[in-house]
Amino acid sequence: MQRSSYAILSYKIKHDYDIGEFLNSYKYLLQSAVDTIWDNIVWSEKKQRNYYVIKHGGRKIKKYYYVKRLIPIVPKSREFKRNLRNSLLKDWKYASHYVDSAIKVAYSIINSWRRNYLKGRRGRNKPVVKRKFVRVKGTLYVYRDDKIRITVKPRELYLEFDLSNTWFGKRVNGCDLGELIIKENELIITFRKEVSSSKHLRKIAWDMNLLSMDGFCDKGWIKINLKPLYTLHVTYENKRRKIQSLAKRKPRTAKKLSRKYNAREVNRVKDFLHKLTTKLVEEFKDYEHGFENLEKQGMYNRYRRHNREVSKQNWKQIIQFMKYKAFRVQTNIDPRGTSSTCPLCGGRLLKLRKGQVVKCRRCSLVLDRQLCGAINIYLRMRGFPSSPSIFHRVVIKKMISLWKMQMRRGRGVTPIGCKTNDILPMNPEGVEVDEHQGGGLSINVYLC
Numbered sequence: 489m490q491r492s493s494y495a496i497l498s499y500k501i502k503h504d505y506d507i508g509e510f511l512n513s514y515k516y517l518l519q520s521a522v523d524t525i526w527d528n529i530v531w532s533e534k535k536q537r538n539y540y541v542i543k544h545g546g547r548k549i550k551k552y553y554y555v556k557r558l559i560p561i562v563p564k565s566r567e568f569k570r571n572l573r574n575s576l577l578k579d580w581k582y583a584s585h586y587v588d589s590a591i592k593v594a595y596s597i598i599n600s601w602r603r604n605y606l607k608g609r610r611g612r613n614k615p616v617v618k619r620k621f622v623r624v625k626g627t628l629y630v631y632r633d634d635k636i637r638i639t640v641k642p643r644e645l646y647l648e649f650d651l652s653n654t655w656f657g658k659r660v661n662g663c664d665l666g667e668l669i670i671k672e673n674e675l676i677i678t679f680r681k682e683v684s685s686s687k688h689l690r691k692i693a694w695d696m697n698l699l700s701m702d703g704f705c706d707k708g709w710i711k712i713n714l715k716p717l718y719t720l721h722v723t724y725e726n727k728r729r730k731i732q733s734l735a736k737r738k739p740r741t742a743k744k745l746s747r748k749y750n751a752r753e754v755n756r757v758k759d760f761l762h763k764l765t766t767k768l769v770e771e772f773k774d775y776e777h778g779f780e781n782l783e784k785q786g787m788y789n790r791y792r793r794h795n796r797e798v799s800k801q802n803w804k805q806i807i808q809f810m811k812y813k814a815f816r817v818q819t820n821i822d823p824r825g826t827s828s829t830c831p832l833c834g835g836r837l838l839k840l841r842k843g844q845v846v847k848c849r850r851c852s853l854v855l856d857r858q859l860c861g862a863i864n865i866y867l868r869m870r871g872f873p874s875s876p877s878i879f880h881r882v883v884i885k886k887m888i889s890l891w892k893m894q895m896r897r898g899r900g901v902t903p904i905g906c907k908t909n910d911i912l913p914m915n916p917e918g919v920e921v922d923e924h925q926g927g928g929l930s931i932n933v934y935l936c
Contacts, residue, residue: 497663497679497812499656504673505647510640511620511672514586517576519617521594524572526614529598530561558612560602562595583639589623609785624668631665636677638668649675689816693778693866695826696803697858704862705775711858712768717760721800724753761802765809776816778869779807780823821868827861831883834874851876 539552569591576587597615604610629638634652639645647670651657666678692705699718703710727749735742768777782803788795811817827846828837835850837860847854855863863883864874872878 495681495816496666497660497681499654499660499677499679500674501649501651501654501677502674503647503649507622507640507647507670508672510582511622511670513580513582514590514622515617515620517580517587518590518593521572521576521590522597522615522617524575525562525594525598528563528568530563531558532561533557534559560605562598562602564595582641583628585625585628586622589625589628593623620672622670624670626665626667629668636665636668636675638670651677689776690774691776691778691866691869692772693821693862693869694780695858695861695865696780696782696801696806697861698797698801700858701806702858702862704859704866705772709859709862712764717757717802718800720753720756720760724749725800757802757805761805761809765806765813768810769813769815774815776818776869777810777814778818778821778865779803779810780821780826780865781819782823818869821865823865826864826868827857829864829874831855831860831863831867831874832876832879 534557535554536557537552537554539550541548541550543549572591573587576590577584580587597617601610601615605612624638629636631637634650634657636649636651638647638649640647660679660681663679663681666680668678669676690706692703692710695702695704697714699713699715701712701714703712728746731742731745731749734745784798784801787798807817807819811819829835830837830848830851830853832853833848833851835848837846837848839845839857840847840854844857845854846857846860867874867878867882870882872882
């Protein structure tokens with residue numbers, strides 16, 4: 489069965505073992521593996537064509553130019569890996585399988601650096617291991633009677649962990665235990681859970697915006713307001729500005745206050761995101777959630793205000809929480825043109841009402857810009873192109889059936905779960921946070 493047929497769950501448990509020397513040795517071993525692979529990289533010169541755009545009247549003209557670029561070729565032959573393993577085993581005093589684990593992690597680090605280097609996000613600088621951790625393969629532990637026994641030194645040193653009283657026991661019932669990660673004070677445990685084929689799953693696509701999170705599925709348009717989260721970042725940003733004014737007069741006090749409010753901001757943001765993602769998983773059970781592959785580095789420009797707004801977003805953190813809470817998550821959807829392409833005919837869209845509404849030049853379709861982005865992500869998630877037949881079959885027919893169902897109940901065309909006298913605004917706020925009631929969240933679904 490393919491890897492995509494499994495869902496990966498991870499949880500943490502605390503421990504009090506004194507394993508500082510073991511972690512330092514593994515860190516040195518991992519850095520040695522990275523150094524050896526780095527020293528054997530072959531740099532190949534390649535001619536690459538780039539372009540820039542100039543405006544000539546009302547037209548945009550592409551000007552092409554060629555540059556020479558060095559492409560890294562990572563050694564992956566069996567002979568090289570065998571020699572690397574033998575060299576790392578010479579001074580290693582723990583179980584030999586940890587050397588295999590370090591080589592695997594080292595290749596993962598080098599491949600991650602190479603991908604970012606080819607995209608222009610990294611230079612020709614060797615990666616450096618900074619965190620202390622140990623990745624434990626399946627051959628280094630035994631899981632029996634709700635207890636994990638990890639081998640550190642064969643027949644000498646073992647670590648035991650009891651999972652019988654953990655809070656996540658019911659969630660992982662029937663799951664297979666995967667690789668473990670040991671840290672100074674905690675153990676990260678991964679479980680593998682088999683899921684049904686994605687062809688039979690219901691899907692929901694999410695469009696991440698500055699102040700909202702817009703979804704589209706067979707239930708309609710889901711509007712989630714992220715303004716409380718943005719306001720939280722702005723509030724602590726203003727507090728940090730006041731603290732900076734004390735830096736010259738009282739540097740120690742300013743440093744102490746800065747640590748305090750930074751930690752408080754992180755905790756409040758995590759609390760908000762955990763409540764939001766838990767509510768989403770409860771409302772949309774057995775759904776496959778689709779997210780855009782957003783990268784902040786490509787969104788920055790010369791405007792300071794815009795860059796600050798982008799830096800305040802927690803898109804990656806939302807996706808990270810959804811990955812281990814939701815039934816299935818897809819994160820490789822191309823975000824280009826989702827708000828500027830017509831989902832009906834594929835034409836270009838014009839912005840109206842300061843960009844809140846878009847209109848197609850070709851078919852005259854008028855939609856809310858954020859709803860248009862969510863529909864396009866939903867179509868890409870299902871592998872459908874922009875065409876009138878697919879738009880009417882996938883979008884219009886489902887919305888008409890939901891509209892008829894609401895009419896039969898005598899509620900008229902109103903948002904699901906709202907009162908009959910409610911009017912659907914252009915930009916409704918779907919998540920309400922009440923600080924006096926512990927930050928309860930509510931999600932509104934709208935018929936479109």
